[in-house]
Amino acid sequence: MVKFQGKVVLVTGASRGIGAAIARAFAAEGAFVIINYLQNELAAARTVAACQELGGDAWAIKGDVMSEGAVTEMIQQVLVEVGKIDVLVNNAFKPYEFDPDKRKLAWQLTWQDFQAQMDGALRSTHGLCQAVLPQMKKRSQGSIINIVSNLVARPIIPYHDYTTAKSAVIGYSRNLAAELGPFGIRVNCVAPGLVYPTESSRHTKEEVKEMIIAQTPLRKIASPEDVAGPVLFLASEWSGFMTGQTLYVDGGFIMK
Amino acid sequence: MKERAGYLPGISEDEVAWQTVTFTRNEEVLEVAVPVLAQEQMQQLAEQIKNNSRQVLKTLAIGEIVEILDKAVAVFLDRHSPYRRKAEQLLPIVTGYDPEVIRHGLTSFLKTFRKPQLLRFLAEDLGNISLLDDFQPRAKGGFAKAFGPDLIVHVWAGNVPALPLWSLLAGMLVKSGNIGKVASAEPLFAGWFANVLAEVEPRLAGCLAIVWWKGGDEEQERSLLGQGDVVVGYGSNTSLASLRSRIPVTTRFLPYGHKMSFGLVTKDSLDARKAWQTAHAAALDVIRYDQQGCYSPHFFYVQRGGAVSPGEFAKYLAHEMECFARRYPRRALSLEEMAAQAAWRQQEELTLFSTPTKEILGDDARAWTVVYEEGAQITPSCLNRTVKVLAVDQWEEILPQLIPYRPLLQTVGVASAPRELWQIAELLGRAGVTRITSLGKMTSPEAGWHHDGRFNLLDLINMVDIESAAEEYAERLAPYVD
Numbered sequence: 190m191v192k193f194q195g196k197v198v199l200v201t202g203a204s205r206g207i208g209a210a211i212a213r214a215f216a217a218e219g220a221f222v223i224i225n226y227l228q229n230e231l232a233a234a235r236t237v238a239a240c241q242e243l244g245g246d247a248w249a250i251k252g253d254v255m256s257e258g259a260v261t262e263m264i265q266q267v268l269v270e271v272g273k274i275d276v277l278v279n280n281a282f283k284p285y286e287f288d289p290d291k292r293k294l295a296w297q298l299t300w301q302d303f304q305a306q307m308d309g310a311l312r313s314t315h316g317l318c319q320a321v322l323p324q325m326k327k328r329s330q331g332s333i334i335n336i337v338s339n340l341v342a343r344p345i346i347p348y349h350d351y352t353t354a355k356s357a358v359i360g361y362s363r364n365l366a367a368e369l370g371p372f373g374i375r376v377n378c379v380a381p382g383l384v385y386p387t388e389s390s391r392h393t394k395e396e397v398k399e400m401i402i403a404q405t406p407l408r409k410i411a412s413p414e415d416v417a418g419p420v421l422f423l424a425s426e427w428s429g430f431m432t433g434q435t436l437y438v439d440g441g442f443i444m445k
Numbered sequence: 446m447k448e449r450a451g452y453l454p455g456i457s458e459d460e461v462a463w464q465t466v467t468f469t470r471n472e473e474v475l476e477v478a479v480p481v482l483a484q485e486q487m488q489q490l491a492e493q494i495k496n497n498s499r500q501v502l503k504t505l506a507i508g509e510i511v512e513i514l515d516k517a518v519a520v521f522l523d524r525h526s527p528y529r530r531k532a533e534q535l536l537p538i539v540t541g542y543d544p545e546v547i548r549h550g551l552t553s554f555l556k557t558f559r560k561p562q563l564l565r566f567l568a569e570d571l572g573n574i575s576l577l578d579d580f581q582p583r584a585k586g587g588f589a590k591a592f593g594p595d596l597i598v599h600v601w602a603g604n605v606p607a608l609p610l611w612s613l614l615a616g617m618l619v620k621s622g623n624i625g626k627v628a629s630a631e632p633l634f635a636g637w638f639a640n641v642l643a644e645v646e647p648r649l650a651g652c653l654a655i656v657w658w659k660g661g662d663e664e665q666e667r668s669l670l671g672q673g674d675v676v677v678g679y680g681s682n683t684s685l686a687s688l689r690s691r692i693p694v695t696t697r698f699l700p701y702g703h704k705m706s707f708g709l710v711t712k713d714s715l716d717a718r719k720a721w722q723t724a725h726a727a728a729l730d731v732i733r734y735d736q737q738g739c740y741s742p743h744f745f746y747v748q749r750g751g752a753v754s755p756g757e758f759a760k761y762l763a764h765e766m767e768c769f770a771r772r773y774p775r776r777a778l779s780l781e782e783m784a785a786q787a788a789w790r791q792q793e794e795l796t797l798f799s800t801p802t803k804e805i806l807g808d809d810a811r812a813w814t815v816v817y818e819e820g821a822q823i824t825p826s827c828l829n830r831t832v833k834v835l836a837v838d839q840w841e842e843i844l845p846q847l848i849p850y851r852p853l854l855q856t857v858g859v860a861s862a863p864r865e866l867w868q869i870a871e872l873l874g875r876a877g878v879t880r881i882t883s884l885g886k887m888t889s890p891e892a893g894w895h896h897d898g899r900f901n902l903l904d905l906i907n908m909v910d911i912e913s914a915a916e917e918y919a920e921r922l923a924p925y926v927d
Contacts, residue, residue, distance in 0.1 A: 268558065385772070408721070409768035
């Protein structure tokens with residue numbers, strides 16, 4: 190028996206990388222997956238096809254999660270077509286170059302750098318949550334999962350702006366969890382370590398990967414597929430009594 | 446996608462017949478057009494390259510040649526250059542290796558051919574690199590100069606991408622003209638390199654050619670092999686034997702055949718902290734090019750008495766193989782390779798009941814197998830990420846096991862403390878091993894290594910001596926004699 194039969198799952202930034210792996214995993218469990226993407230129509234179509242092959246249904250929908258108008262329109266469209274959203278996975282993020290050698294040092298950062306990441310992570314998450322809330326409240330159920338990063342617990346490389354914004358998402362999620370618990374809506378976060386290969390980690394130097402692997406008990410770097418399991422768990426009723434939590438998916442690099 | 450292989454100076458594309466070799470990886474299809482030269486064309490090419498070798502290459506100073514090769518190698522090290530991009534895009538399709546394996550493999554291989562490494566390469570074999578430019582004084586009296594041949598013919602194998610570079614660059618360094626025959630399994634890299642070389646230094650455009658013929662085409666082979674002053678051949682012992690039979694007896698033949706390499710882990714490297722690092726390095730040697738290189742390990746001898754036992758080491762190694770299977774997936778195996786894997790595994794499983802200490806780690810569904818055995822004889826691996834861990838007490842025990850394999854032994858990756866390293870090196874040298882390196886570096890030989898114990902450059906050249914007698918005699922004939 191598949192776990193998500195009849196459920197509608199919206200995954201943002203799902204054409205490639207972690208988002209696509211999450212979408213495929215939901216589809217394999219029978220879900221109807223809405224694949225939100227920004228630019229790469231071809232990749233989105235490929236993920237849709239993969240989801241259908243896996244036994245779920247899928248639909249790609251273009252929309253910039255940074256734009257309030259686009260988000261509202263997208264959610265409206267989904268609700269008109271499918272009638273509900275059971276699970277929202279906020280996975281999209283503003284493109285960020287994870288280059289340990291060329292990253293900005295603390296004293297080189299401007300407020301604009303932080304603002305850009307806050308907009309990319311927190312503002313987009315907020316926009317999506319606001320847009321799905323009314324119907325989730327009405328149905329007294331729903332699960333929201335926000336993808337953050339294990340850098341929030343241990344900035345092994347201090348990507349200040351990126352990690353600060355992801356930390357804000359955790360704070361935001363906890364508050365939202367407190368507020369929405371009474372409506373039966375759960376909000377949790379998944380914090381992966383370095384995930385490889387993805388578009389953002391393609392240029393991560395071998396030395397950095399080796400450094401992380403050496404400090405990871407399970408001795409490898411996460412693959413996009415590794416992130417999907419905990420997301421599905423938080424979306425399912427198996428985690429029905431969990432809210433406001435952050436699950437670290439990094440092979441034991443962080444233990445808390 | 447389509448790509449043309451080869452490099453044929455002085456012959457236009459439409460004068461040549463082309464044959465298509467098709468490669469597929471996942472859904473990507475690449476059609477490579479390989480040139481089929483008529484016998485006269487091959488003869489002309491050989492003549493032309495010999496001439497250019499005499500008139501162009503031999504007039505360049507070795508310093509100039511090194512600069513040119515360095516520039517060409519830099520093109521392939523630049524991740525943004527069109528040639529490098531093409532290599533990263535197409536070689537995974539041609540060879541089936543994971544793109545990441547190709548990317549890292551290319552960089553770590555190519556960086557051993559930069560100017561400092563090339564100079565070291567020359568110094569290693571020649572001592573004084575000016576020997577390639579002028580007659581140099583000798584300590585015992587007289588003078589000597591190193592002359593490269595006019596034409597070296599290379600017959601390459603396709604097991605590891607870009608490998609032809611070793612012998613091609615060695616040929617260029619001794620100012621020789623070169624014709625290389627690429628393997629159908631990897632027909633592209635050598636041609637790209639030749640093109641880049643001609644772009645970097647147009648004077649060299651006519652000094653080398655990259656050709657192809659169908660393996661076993663005796664006429665074609667005989668006609669070109671007869672033209673070469675030196676023939677360098679890579680491949681299985683069978684293909685080398687057939688090559689040898691077609692080479693004139695006066696031609697120098699340098700065969701590089703199949704080899705067997707292995708790892709050696711001492712108890713010093715098996716403490717609580719380092720055991721994992723050792724297993725990590727060992728696994729890297731196995732997964733790089735799926736053990737297809739002559740330097741890839743077939744098995745690991747692991748010493749008892751460390752904090753981590755050989756059996757536990759095998760399990761660390763197995764987990765590392767599993768992690769690497771995700772990070773750098775194994776290439777898709779051919780039907781023959783799959784059958785060989787299954788047969789090898791079955792053979793191992795058969796003896797499982799009679800040898801209770803033996804363990805087979807990893808199941809059929811995994812892209813690797815680690816077998817742990819005590820007191821077993823060594824056997825060549827069926828490759829493609831299949832290794833044995835053999836428990837050992839004293840290193841002297843392994844000598845009798847190695848002796849039957851003497852002609853095949855090449856690299857040993859060693860993890861040991863300094864004092865033991867020298868003792869082990871002495872032992873291994875006696876057994877016929879020619880290269881001792883660290884675990885984790887088995888597939889990356891240093892610049893200037895002695896390939897199969899031989900001299901890369903010295904084997905190609907002729908030393909020409911002016912004996913002191915000639916010098917003294919000449920003095921008597923000088924116009925200034927009083």
